[in-house]
């Protein structure tokens with residue numbers, strides 16, 4: 425399994441438009457972060473988690489030729505606003521399967537009504553094949569099993585996903601104990617850590633480290649990062665062993 429970090433930034437991305445913050449002016453490419461997304465190449469399958477406003481640029485950079493499915497964590501725009509840009513994949517492959525909570529599918533249907541239209545479709549519109557994700561029900565795609573992990577982004581439910589011994593979770597603030605049990609025995613965990621200061625709906629660094637302590641993965645990569653966290657190089661230096669700050673275009677093999 426190969427994991428390609430397409431984006432590792434929080435909702436505004438880094439640099440933030442018009443910002444005077446030193447991290448937004450950093451020359452280090454690891455301090456430039458598109459909106460969070462990851463590409464999972466697993467056997468012959470290519471899966472993407474979330475489809476934010478930087479999706480087109482991310483697909484061009486990663487050179488991704490096909491997408492077998494998109495998994496959505498939740499409906500916020502930094503995770504969904506790029507849905508129209510699946511068009512080149514749709515033109516080549518047909519309807520793209522999208523997996524999400526029913527609430528998220530309904531939200532996408534409202535915001536991208538032309539994509540979900542069944543009659544009098546605009547010929548250039550992309551098409552999707554929506555599939556509802558239900559907690560405690562594994563997703564089966566051919567010979568692959570994917571386990572949804574339920575978490576809370578403040579009051580909003582979000583899904584993370586486990587693919588064998590890899591799990592990807594973002595926009596988490598709390599998680600019920602029975603869901604944490606689904607994360608035992610991981611080789612690699614990806615979890616959000618916004619910054620040092622607390623935030624009402626995102627883990628800060630301390631909360632992410634406490635969560636890592638509960639889950640005990642072999643390695644962890646932090647994502648959904650704010651410019652206020654600091655320079656990549658400096659933040660990495662103060663992380664514990666086997667905890668890494670992810671960065672855009674980082675690739676890992678599991």
Ligand SMILES: [Zn+2]
Pocket residue numbers: 434435500502503595648
């Ligand atoms: Zn987000």
